Amino acid sequence: MLKQRHRLFVTLFGVADAVAVAAASFAAVLVRHAVFPAEPWPAGAIGWVRAALIAVSVPVTVATLAALGLYKPRREGSLFGEFWLVCRAGLVSVGTIVVTLWAIGSGLLQAPLPPGSPTPIVLGVAITDPARLQLGALAVLIPGLVGVQRLGLRLVLRAMRRRGRNLRHVAIVGTGRLGQIAHRTLTRNAWTGLGVAYFISHHAQTQRTECQGVPVVGGLADLDAIIDARPVDAVYVALPGSMGGELAGLLRRLERHAVDVRVIPDVQPRYLPVSMAVSELEGMPILSYRESPLSGPGGVLKRAIDIVGACIALCIFAPVMLAAAIAVRLDSPGPIIFRQTRISLGGESFQIYKFRTMRHLADETGLPAWTARDDDRVTRVGRWLRKTSLDELPQLFNVLRGDMALVGPRPERPELIDRFRDDWRGYMLRQHVKAGMTGWAQVHGFRGDTSLRKRLQYDLFYIRNWSIWLDLRILGLTLIRGFVHPNAM
Template sequence: MNTGKQQTYTAVSVVIDAIVLTVSYVISYLIQFALQNNLAPFDSRNYWPPLMIIVISYLMLYAFFHIYGSFRMTGRRKEAVLIGKVNIIGALILFAVFFVISNTEGYNWIVGFSRMMILWMTILNTIFMVVWRNIFRFILMKLGNSRFNRKPVLIVGYSQAAEAYIERVMTHKQWGYDILGILDDHLHTNESVRGISVLGPIESLEEYLSKNIAESIIITLKLKEYDRLEEIVHVCEKSGVHTEFVPDYNDIISTKPYTVDFLGLPLIHIRHVPLMEAGNAFIKRAMDIVGSLLCIVLFSPIMLAAAIAVKLSSPGPLIFKQERVGLHNRTFKMYKFRSMTVQKASEEVSKWTTKNDVRVTPVGRFIRKTSIDELPQLFNVLKGDMSLIGPRPERPFFVDKFKEEIPRYMIKHQVRPGMTGWAQVNGLRGDTSIRKRIELDLFYIENWSVSFDIRILFLTVFKGFVNKNAY
């Protein structure tokens, strides 16, 4: 979105957010006192002065958390979650401020200020903000490529990155991007690609910009043409046009690369792994220790019953120990309740469990279907071999096989393997697609957060224990 329109949209957003905050505040006041059967005129002494401070503070909080970004490409769900989180943070800050100054001389009125009203305001404000922003998106979608919502752009260089960019622009008409044409050395002038005209070679960029208006130049060179990048950027900046760069190595570097300042030198981590940061690793390990101890106590009756059933159902050891590959490619012994008849070690390490596998005992079939056989892994978590949440570990035989067949397979070993994971709660267990499983594992690794782990735990409870693909 061009700077002028973005500033206009941002200004409109700030004004509407201020109005929404005020309306939410007033309605919350009415609801709170109506529920107490004490509906009274708005208290001008105790409730009007904080309103202005609250509105300004929340608007600053929204700006701090980048809620006022481009409407073109922010996802609805992502924005709704962000709004909810920021409003909760705002409510917690208000509660903390009220607690600190409640006993301060001159602020005794804070004691009588309704905390419940703040909760109502948080709920209503979140709903109202999400609703009005979605209405605004709908308006932008209807405007499409109209003059008001039009952003003319020029593509320089044709590559896989260019194809991906064009595909997204054509799919999302509401963004309002208008591709004027393509400049490329390998396409014929006046040729058409996806309905977009080829205007000439890249060297004609300066001449084109002197005669035509483009709000942005989208550089999508092939990787082997990057020696021309400096020249193209120089021409764009000389013409005063905004320049954006879509790299042609998306299959190598993730969509969210992590960049650090290496004494003035930008150092790009090929893949951002939040759990490689010491603070995040400490939080996750603490959650694993506390969580595994609680689960061991909670599930001890189930584990005792399973142990008796396994021991009585067939001869052999109670606990099945199998070598798996974990963090930093190190192997460890993973524990499970034995669910199969005892077999030769050479068969066990290289044979996949399939539907109606004759090796599975009747008791084993039940505990595998309900994931009870996995409960001993709580002790693996306590030891530090595994985590409660993470990519499922695999046997060395299959790791050696998959790392040659599936790109980026070994990245999963940059974090501890888990008892359950994002792939498992999405139904990818047992004899299912390894490629799809790895895609979801990589998404988890690159987007880890405490809230993401909690989400997976809840999904595991409600739909992850019993699974049709667990044989």
């Protein structure tokens, strides 16, 4: 029954994708003629080009989506990751259209405006070639329409699963800490539709009858009989690390049953890894234990937001920065901008920029430390700049240079990092992302001379749970309460 439902959903997604791509093809033609209404076309050419676009784009896009695994079960996958794959499929489709139509000489790629025709302006850009406009529109419309319809279908499926429909029943092998973590995680994420039917103890025999409210139906010695008597769709193997030597034998036993098998490795220390991924090299599985969450498409999007956001912020705050620079110059002798070596992504050092808030050379004591409240080294203007966090505005140039991001853990000095890396387990995980102008810890009040333990906890939460939406939330909280804060000194 479940496999029949899966085939039904695959068909549904395939048909919906094909319709969305066809609609994108027609819409691209409409965009072309809306911008160039007087463009001369031979009789029947519009219909021919539309048919050619659909004939090429629909199968190519659907085939690319299939090759990228988007018609496989994706209950544990993220919506953002799926949308990125849809964008890749759209680009492949447009590239194939360009090559195909060029090869058959359709004329789509060689249709400049007639002499003397007015040049339309779209988003401030002069458009001189209708064909390129159409292909550009198609490159945007395919991911847009396919992504929107897939988002809608995924949200409908998630809502159904929360209501107890379209469920997959799973068994968890292991009643220890790891098995209990697996159960809690699946329970919290009801949208996956993965419901735990029962536990199988990691001991050969057990007298235990329940674990976290779920039945424990036996031990490893009875595994085959249990699965035969109580069929499930998938088995999650969550053995303690001390039983690693028994994993291969257990997997061989599970090969006798028509179930999907998921292995949860016992690699969850006090500070969880940044992210984990599995790859393969000539059949050898490789588990990436500490990989930056920004190493994929998310990092590209985050960088784009950083550049756009920094440019907008510089335009908005330019008068404020000019006034602050004048105030610093008039208040005390010394440079306007303070530079200091800090550490960011991958342990790379860079020069951070800030408006100078201390007396010139007052920080050259050789003793790395944070500024204390009522520090007599801070100037009158500097105290106000620190209180309002306006001394940080020059770091927008660090963001544009790529040294920092708008959002991330605050950068530290190399001497402090050398001290903290041994004293605080997990501290170096902060270097798996770029340092930021603001962060999860800062918007919760942990800045300046505050609890290092709390700041580290908030930084690690940000790194492990990073998303574009979390970044936008932090930026919003910074605007609301981040500029003036009692812990800013």
